[in-house]
Amino acid sequence: MQPTTLALVLIALSVMGFYLGRNRALAAAGGPRRNLRLHSLPDYYGYYVAIWCLLPALGLVSLWISIEPRVIEALVVSGLPDAQRALSPGQLDLLLNNVRNVAAGAAAAGDSDTALKHAAASFQEYSRASRQLLAVASLGLATIGGVVTLRHISADFRARNRVEDAFLALLIIASSVAVITTVGIVLSVLFEAIRFFREIPLTEFLFGLNWSPQTAIRADQVGSSGSFGAVPLFTGTLLITTIAMFVSVPVGLMTAIYLAEYSTRRVRSVAKPLLEILAGIPTVVYGFFAALTMAPAIRRAGEAIGLEVASESALAAGVVMGIMIIPLVSSLSDDAINAVPRAMRDGALGLGSTRSETMIRVILPAALPGIIGGILLAVSRAIGETMIVVMAAGLAANLTANPFEAVTTVTVQIVTLLVGDQEFDSAKTLAAFALGLVLFVATLGLNVVGLQVVRKYREQYE
Amino acid sequence: MKARAAELSTRGTRKAVEAGLGRRHRKETLFHMFGLLATAVGIVFLGIFFFSLISKGASAFTQTFIELEIEFSEEVLAPGGEPDLQYADYDALVRDALWREFPAVTDRRERRELTRLVSAAAGYRLRDAIAENPDLLGARQRVSVPASADIDMLAKGNIDRNQAAAQRPLSDRQLHWIDSLAERGRLQTKFNAALFTNGDSREPELAGIQGALLGSFYMLIVTIALSFPLGVAAAIYLEEFAPKNRWADLIEVNINNLAAVPSIVFGLLGLAVFINWIGIPRSAPLVGGLVLALLTLPVIIIASRAAIKSVPPSIREAALGVGASRMQVVFHHVLPLALPGMLTGAIIGMSRALGETAPLLMIGMVAFIVDPPSGFTDPATALPVQIFLWADSPERAFAERTSAAIIVLLAFLLVMNLAAIIMRKRFARQW
Numbered sequence: 001m002q003p004t005t006l007a008l009v010l011i012a013l014s015v016m017g018f019y020l021g022r023n024r025a026l027a028a029a030g031g032p033r034r035n036l037r038l039h040s041l042p043d044y045y046g047y048y049v050a051i052w053c054l055l056p057a058l059g060l061v062s063l064w065i066s067i068e069p070r071v072i073e074a075l076v077v078s079g080l081p082d083a084q085r086a087l088s089p090g091q092l093d094l095l096l097n098n099v100r101n102v103a104a105g106a107a108a109a110g111d112s113d114t115a116l117k118h119a120a121a122s123f124q125e126y127s128r129a130s131r132q133l134l135a136v137a138s139l140g141l142a143t144i145g146g147v148v149t150l151r152h153i154s155a156d157f158r159a160r161n162r163v164e165d166a167f168l169a170l171l172i173i174a175s176s177v178a179v180i181t182t183v184g185i186v187l188s189v190l191f192e193a194i195r196f197f198r199e200i201p202l203t204e205f206l207f208g209l210n211w212s213p214q215t216a217i218r219a220d221q222v223g224s225s226g227s228f229g230a231v232p233l234f235t236g237t238l239l240i241t242t243i244a245m246f247v248s249v250p251v252g253l254m255t256a257i258y259l260a261e262y263s264t265r266r267v268r269s270v271a272k273p274l275l276e277i278l279a280g281i282p283t284v285v286y287g288f289f290a291a292l293t294m295a296p297a298i299r300r301a302g303e304a305i306g307l308e309v310a311s312e313s314a315l316a317a318g319v320v321m322g323i324m325i326i327p328l329v330s331s332l333s334d335d336a337i338n339a340v341p342r343a344m345r346d347g348a349l350g351l352g353s354t355r356s357e358t359m360i361r362v363i364l365p366a367a368l369p370g371i372i373g374g375i376l377l378a379v380s381r382a383i384g385e386t387m388i389v390v391m392a393a394g395l396a397a398n399l400t401a402n403p404f405e406a407v408t409t410v411t412v413q414i415v416t417l418l419v420g421d422q423e424f425d426s427a428k429t430l431a432a433f434a435l436g437l438v439l440f441v442a443t444l445g446l447n448v449v450g451l452q453v454v455r456k457y458r459e460q461y462e
Numbered sequence: 463m464k465a466r467a468a469e470l471s472t473r474g475t476r477k478a479v480e481a482g483l484g485r486r487h488r489k490e491t492l493f494h495m496f497g498l499l500a501t502a503v504g505i506v507f508l509g510i511f512f513f514s515l516i517s518k519g520a521s522a523f524t525q526t527f528i529e530l531e532i533e534f535s536e537e538v539l540a541p542g543g544e545p546d547l548q549y550a551d552y553d554a555l556v557r558d559a560l561w562r563e564f565p566a567v568t569d570r571r572e573r574r575e576l577t578r579l580v581s582a583a584a585g586y587r588l589r590d591a592i593a594e595n596p597d598l599l600g601a602r603q604r605v606s607v608p609a610s611a612d613i614d615m616l617a618k619g620n621i622d623r624n625q626a627a628a629q630r631p632l633s634d635r636q637l638h639w640i641d642s643l644a645e646r647g648r649l650q651t652k653f654n655a656a657l658f659t660n661g662d663s664r665e666p667e668l669a670g671i672q673g674a675l676l677g678s679f680y681m682l683i684v685t686i687a688l689s690f691p692l693g694v695a696a697a698i699y700l701e702e703f704a705p706k707n708r709w710a711d712l713i714e715v716n717i718n719n720l721a722a723v724p725s726i727v728f729g730l731l732g733l734a735v736f737i738n739w740i741g742i743p744r745s746a747p748l749v750g751g752l753v754l755a756l757l758t759l760p761v762i763i764i765a766s767r768a769a770i771k772s773v774p775p776s777i778r779e780a781a782l783g784v785g786a787s788r789m790q791v792v793f794h795h796v797l798p799l800a801l802p803g804m805l806t807g808a809i810i811g812m813s814r815a816l817g818e819t820a821p822l823l824m825i826g827m828v829a830f831i832v833d834p835p836s837g838f839t840d841p842a843t844a845l846p847v848q849i850f851l852w853a854d855s856p857e858r859a860f861a862e863r864t865s866a867a868i869i870v871l872l873a874f875l876l877v878m879n880l881a882a883i884i885m886r887k888r889f890a891r892q893w
Contacts, residue, residue: 066740069741070741160787164787164788164789167789168699168703168789170695171695171696171698171699171703172699174691174692174693174695174696174699175695175696175699175700175704175713176713177692177696177756177759178696178713178716178717178720178759178760178763179712179713179716181720181731181756181759182716182719182720184731184735185723185727185728185730185731188730188731188734188735188739189727189730189731189734191734192734250500251500251503251504252500253500254496254497254499254500254501255497255500255501255503255504257497258494258497258498258500258501259501261497262494262497262498263501271501271505274504274505274508275501275504275505275508277508278504278507278508280813280817280875280879281511281817281872282816282817282818282819282846282871282875283817283819283820284817284819284846284847284849284850284853285515285817285846285849285868285871285872287850287853288849288853288864288865288868289511289514289515291853292853292861293514323503323504323507326503326504327504330504352479354486354487354489354490355490355493355494356489356490356492356493356494357486357489357490359493360493377722380722380724381722381724383724384723384724384725384726384727385724386724386725386726386819386820386823387819387820387850390820390823390850391850391853391854411724411726411820414726414730414824415726415820415823415824418733418823418824419823419824419828432730433730433734436726436727436730439724439726439727440723440724440727443722443723443724443727444719444723447718447719447722447723448715448719451715451718451719451722
């Protein structure tokens with residue numbers, strides 16, 4: 001039975017369980033008219049049976065399906081001739097892939113390759129047996145669950161409380177998915193990064209000045225020694241982020257001030273949604289714009305005044321990234337400015353200060369913590385931004401602070417290291433996870449501090 | 463005496479203030495102007511952005527066709543007497559038709575240049591035409607076939623014919639031929655249906671976004687099916703049931719931070735967990751959907767919590783007062799009232815997921831895939847990834863198609879966001 005049909009059958013079973021449970025409860029009460037003798041509403045008895053019918057069986061199915069491929073692989077491998085069982089893990093993987101393809105009918109085994117044919121046949125056999133076993137086991141579990149719970153039902157049975165407990169458990173599980181995701185990120189990145197640091201020392205990675213991740217594939221290959229000094233990536237990221245901040249902080253802050261203090265209601269009601277469009281444009285679109293419109297424009301402008309500008313200059317990527325971040329800075333600054341109590345503003349204006357003086361000398365200092373928290377969040381956003389730099393910044397790891405030259409960033413390198421087919425165990429791909437770890441730790445730190453500052457600041461005036 | 467001194471000093475202060483007033487007002491105006499300028503920067507950029515996008519991309523929705531007098535000769539289509547319409551040499555028909563148009567061209571190299579005026583896919587057109595109308599066999603009819611990408615670019619004015627011959631993709635002879643075809647009224651501009659009905663291709667005039675659209679569609683289905691129920695359930699628990707303890711605080715901080723984790727890190731998670739550990743095939747919409755579901759989960763949780771918070775406590779109290787359990791209060795009263803807000807959040811989350819690119823690069827959805835996917839585990843790309851792939855192609859014609867694909871993507875996002883805004887307006891309640 002296919003997993004989807006199996007799931008449908010299970011759902012049908014539990015619907016049946018619902019009606020059986022409901023009817024049984026009504027019968028226990030002595031007929032539909034006398035359902036006030038029941039502890040809970042009749043439907044809850046039905047839900048109770050349905051839950052016990054469906055959930056354990058569905059749990060079994062999903063567990064089974066996630067384990068099944070490994071078990072079948074192990075069984076197939078154990079049935080292989082000794083010569084093939086002694087292969088290296090990589091070659092064994094390749095072989096298993098062939099087996100799977102032949103079994104699925106996607107590829108034909110050569111006539112001479114009887115071992116492959118045999119393995120494919122046993123693969124099919126095992127899959128079929130596993131599916132049959134699964135169908136029997138899960139349907140059996142559903143039936144047992146249904147029957148046992150049905151026998152529980154009596155007029156005094158507290159069905160609602162049981163059903164609500166089950167619901168609460170589901171809600172708790174759902175709310176811990178977010179925590180599990182974080183743990184998953186940390187573990188997966190950390191695990192691979194540790195494997196990387198076993199090959200490349202941590203100090204070389206953090207302080208090395210030379211980044212060229214081409215490792216030798218064959219032992220006798222020349223020129224691809226592979227060096228993993230990530231400092232040029234860090235400085236490149238920092239350079240582009242700084243440029244982005246030079247664009248987004250003044251513009252975003254002034255926009256927030258203008259919209260909060262100077263603009264008429266009508267201007268604000270037009271300008272605000274327009275600026276929010278900027279935040280909704282996908283980053284790949286910004287990347288396209290940076291690479292095909294902004295970079296050539298900056299290059300031409302540079303040439304006009306006699307500057308040498310690389311075609312993938314840090315400036316183009318940084319400026320476009322800055323524009324992307326304007327709405328973030330402006331909305332967070334807006335929040336901070338609006339949180340300053342009205343009385344402070346009125347007091348300053350009442351003493352005769354102009355609006356700009358009120359803003360610069362009173363409101364901004366009062367709002368500063370909130371604004372700085374917002375800027376930290378914006379920096380974290382800029383560091384983690386990927387598509388703009390992948391499309392508009394370079395690949396060469398130059399150690400430079402010149403915004404007209406091409407630099408590369410952490411995110412660009414993660415993408416280039418992992419896109420395309422390659423062996424997963426090489427230092428080259430593991431390096432991507434080490435960079436991912438750095439990225440995660442850096443952005444997490446900025447976010448925690450930024451969010452904390454923003455929250456503390458908001459509470460201060462409440 | 464005292465009063466007089468005070469009067470003098472006020473007068474002094476007044477004078478000092480008045481003396482500085484002009485300078486202060488000038489500063490005020492300057493500050494005002496800076497604010498205006500800053501606001502204008504964002505909006506002007508938006509204008510430039512859309513202008514450059516539309517001016518580049520709008521032309522991709524039309525395509526240049528060349529009308530050729532095709533002779534569906536039996537010699538070519540049925541060489542052994544029996545017509546083999548599936549695998550016949552249709553390219554030969556196109557070639558013959560072109561050579562008939564220009565009988566003066568006899569040199570082999572020139573003839574090859576001549577055939578390059580039409581797209582490599584011209585033959586398929588003929589196959590479709592004859593499949594539709596088998597009577598064509600042996601007949602002669604005018605059929606319009608797609609022109610090659612370079613001709614298309616020339617017709618749209620994207621290739622400068624005054625450039626030196628070595629620098630432009632078309633030779634002088636080709637320009638001459640195309641002009642003479644245009645004079646005979648054989649050049650046509652039609653709606654570019656291929657853009658929406660074809661998968662990816664190496665030939666720009668054949669490349670379309672259907673595969674990418676389908677890939678995005680399958681992915682979003684997985685995403686919404688997972689992240690909406692999970693997000694709503696998590697929000698209900700956190701708002702209505704969670705005790706105020708450290709665990710709840712941890713989840714709270716965790717969700718806020720997760721919303722700000724760079725999307726590429728989610729891609730690393732997907733690669734390490736879903737592909738290498740669980741073993742779901744690479745490039746499958748299923749993996750993409752799972753990763754995007756985790757990515758949009760915080761957005762949906764935050765929006766759903768806000769929606770639940772906005773339901774006034776009096777409703778809860780009234781329900782509790784007539785004897786409902788807490789679970790009944792939530793599912794019978796709070797949830798129906800909060801649902802529009804939650805759905806708005808879900809739509810916004812989906813529009814973010816639709817535009818997300820970086821995590822999809824990590825899980826191998828960047829492959830060159832011609833066939834549109836037909837399921838959740840078929841290899842596929844997504845619309846933003848297709849944009850990324852085309853943006854990398856050097857041909858001028860691909861730049862135009864990239865812009866067109868971006869316009870389509872933005873149109874989808876616009877529709878989604880409009881739906882969210884309308885929903886918010888329609889169901890907004892003042893308590």
